[in-house]
Each structure stands twice: as structure tokens, then as C-alpha cells.
Amino acid sequence: MLVDQELIEKARARDYAAFNQLVLAYRKRILGTISRLIGRPEDVEDVAQEVFVRLYYSLDQLRAAEVFEPWLYRLTVNASYDYLRRARRRSESRMADLSEQQVMMADSLAGSRRQEEEQQKSKTREFVDALFRHVSEEDRILLTLKEVEGLSLKELEQIYGVNENALKVRLFRARHRVLKAYNGAMADGKL
Amino acid sequence: MKETMNGDNDGLGELFQIYANACPDVEPSANFMPRLWQKIEARHSFGSVFERLARPGMAAAAALCLLLVVLNLVAPPRNPAVQTYTDALMADHSAERTYYTEAIRAVPGVGEAPAEFRPR
Numbered sequence: 001m002l003v004d005q006e007l008i009e010k011a012r013a014r015d016y017a018a019f020n021q022l023v024l025a026y027r028k029r030i031l032g033t034i035s036r037l038i039g040r041p042e043d044v045e046d047v048a049q050e051v052f053v054r055l056y057y058s059l060d061q062l063r064a065a066e067v068f069e070p071w072l073y074r075l076t077v078n079a080s081y082d083y084l085r086r087a088r089r090r091s092e093s094r095m096a097d098l099s100e101q102q103v104m105m106a107d108s109l110a111g112s113r114r115q116e117e118e119q120q121k122s123k124t125r126e127f128v129d130a131l132f133r134h135v136s137e138e139d140r141i142l143l144t145l146k147e148v149e150g151l152s153l154k155e156l157e158q159i160y161g162v163n164e165n166a167l168k169v170r171l172f173r174a175r176h177r178v179l180k181a182y183n184g185a186m187a188d189g190k191l
Numbered sequence: 192m193k194e195t196m197n198g199d200n201d202g203l204g205e206l207f208q209i210y211a212n213a214c215p216d217v218e219p220s221a222n223f224m225p226r227l228w229q230k231i232e233a234r235h236s237f238g239s240v241f242e243r244l245a246r247p248g249m250a251a252a253a254a255l256c257l258l259l260v261v262l263n264l265v266a267p268p269r270n271p272a273v274q275t276y277t278d279a280l281m282a283d284h285s286a287e288r289t290y291y292t293e294a295i296r297a298v299p300g301v302g303e304a305p306a307e308f309r310p311r
Contacts, residue, residue, distance in 0.1 A: 023227065031217040044217050049227045056231050121213035128210040147207040148214075179203050 002026060005065035012059045019059075023052050030076055036148050037080040037141055039129055040087070051079045070158035073151070077141055077159065084137050127185070134181040139174035146171055 002025045010018035030051055035044045054075050062071055132140045145151045145159070153164050160167065 020224070023224065027219050027223065028217075031219060032214070035217045036211070036214050041215070041217065045220060045223060048219075049223070049230055052227055053230050053234060057234070121215075124206075124209055124213040128206065147204065148211045150211075175203070182203055182206070 001069060002029070005068075008062075008065040008068050012062060012065075019056060022055075026072060027052070030072070033073075033076055033145075033149055034080055036144055037077070038083055038087070039125075043083065043087075047079050047083050050083075051075050054079065067158060070155060073145070073155070073159045077145070081137065081141060088137075131178050131181045131185070134177050135174045139170065139177075142167075142171060143174045143178065147175075 003022060007018050007021055011022050027048060031044055031048050034047045034051070035041060038044065038047060051072070055072060058075070062068060132143070135143065142156070142160075145156060146153075151159075153167055156167050157164050
């Protein structure tokens with residue numbers, strides 16, 4: 001835990017300063033997670049703020065301070081999923097912005113070694129994002145939390161509120177689909 | 192990157208690791224906290240407005256319910272002859288029997304009319 005339980009208890013009791021400290025402690029981690037879950041840097045901060053607004057209004061429902069982190073992750077997953085659902089609806093209008101952004105990024109990346117590294121990273125992100133398109137948004141989020149964020153099955157169990165075996169089955173299926181797409185891409189020489 | 196991704200399960204795990212490192216760290220902007228508190232306040236004031244509107248609405252609904260109950264108790268019954276539900280049912284049933292009796296009398300037997308209706 002990044003903060004002590006006393007601070008969480010104070011925030012639950014509507015102590016503004018304690019809540020402020022809580023946000024300051026967790027915001028970077030939450031921003032990172034959301035960035036990997038939604039893949040749109042320009043909207044990451046908005047989604048993170050939505051997570052903390054929801055946290056503010058639901059802190060009194062938290063059973064115990066020990067389960068604060070899984071609770072916060074659950075809020076993060078739900079807010080990211082809500083965002084992705086909304087984004088899916090307006091995806092057509094956003095495609096033009098995205099391609100323009102990619103063109104600008106490609107223009108700016110030229111020459112130096114650092115820029116080459118950036119290009120390589122960007123290529124990896126695009127490749128993995130393409131692999132994730134072979135699974136549903138729910139499975140992509142689950143797989144990202146497990147494989148990229150490095151959360152344990154126990155933690156996922158607390159976040160999703162389902163038993164470990166159900167999670168294992170779902171993760172296995174999602175991973176299998178991604179692996180199939182990965183093998184296909186490797187066979188085609190896309191990487 | 193190609194040599195680390197050999198297509199088996201471990202390769203995929205490694206790819207995810209590279210992906211995690213390739214995702215840039217997102218730094219919060221200077222406006223993060225002020226905007227967050229603005230959003231919290233905005234939602235709070237929306238909640239208060241809703242609460243302020245809902246309270247008189249609920250009071251009006253309760254008053255209307257009470258008025259309807261009082262009117263129901265005070266108002267005289269519509270048909271003084273029909274006092275109870277069973278009375279109403281009997282009255283309804285007798286009307287039904289009369290209707291069917293008449294209908295049966297009106298319909299002759301199969302192939303012939305009743306004697307009193309035969310032409311002489």
C-alpha cells in the first residue's frame with residue numbers, strides 16, 4: 001500500500017486534506033494503468049479524474065481500509081471500460097484525429113538514436129494493441145491487468161469479485177487468442 | 192525484438208513485459224488537482240439541486256396520496272343498492288343467467304324447432 005490505513009480512514013470520514021493526500025499518492029499509478037488500458041494519452045487524465053471523483057463519493061461504502069487498493073483498481077477498470085464504450089460510439093469521428101496524430105508523431109521521429117528507440121517502442125505498442133484487438137474489451141482489460149500491470153490472481157479476484165478458477169479460465173482463453181494472433185503475425189513476418 | 196519473441200507462451204510474456212516498458216509514464220498536469228476538485232464540487236452541487244427539487248416533489252406526492260385516501264373514505268358509495276362485493280357478484284351473475292336462458296330458448300334443437308314454435 002502506498003499510504004497507511006489511518007489516512008484512508010480519515011479520507012472516509014470526509015477529511016479533505018486526507019483525500020487530497022490519497023489522490024497525490026495514487027494518481028501516478030492510476031494514470032499509468034489507465035494509459036495502458038485505454039491507449040489514448042489525451043484522455044488519460046480525464047478518466048483518472050473520473051476515477052477519483054467516483055472514489056470520493058463511494059469511499060463510505062468501502063468495507064475496510066485493507067481492501068482499498070483492489071477497490072481503487074475496480075473503480076479504475078470500470079471508468080476505463082465506460083470510457084472505451086463511449087469511445088467505441090464516437091470512434092469514426094476520432095479516427096481522423098488519430099491518424100493525424102500518428103502522422104505528426106512519425107514526422108517528429110527521425111534521425112537520432114533516442115528517436116529510434118521511441119520508434120521501436122511505438123512499434124511495440126502498435127503491435128500489442130493490434131494483438132489485443134483479437135479479444136473483447138473486457139478480456140483485454142483483464143489480460144492487461146494480469147500480464148502488463150502484473151497483478152496477482154488474488155488481487156484480480158478481489159477486484160472482479162469472482163473466484164480464482166473462473167478468472168484462470170477466462171485469462172487462459174484470452175491469452176490463447178492473443179497467442180494465436182501473435183503466432184500468425186510472426187508467421188507472416190509482421191514483426 | 193524478434194529474437195526474444197519465439198512464439199511460445201514465454202515469448203508472449205516477454206512481449207507483454209516489453210510492452211509495459213514501452214508505454215510512456217504519464218505525468219499529471221499542473222491542473223490535475225484543481226480540476227479534480229472542480230469536478231467533485233460540480234457533482235456535489237448537481238446532487239444538491241436534485242435533492243432540493245426532489246424534496247418538495249415527494250411532499251406534494253405524499254399530500255396528494257393523503258387527499259385521495261380522505262376523499263375515498265368521505266365520498267358516498269356510487270350505488271347504494273350494491274353494498275358488498277358478493278351483492279355485486281350476485282347481481283352480475285343473475286343478469287348473466289337471464290341472458291343465457293333467453294339465448295337457449297331462442298335457439299331450436301338440432302334439425303327441428305320446439306313444439307310451441309312449430310307452424311300450425
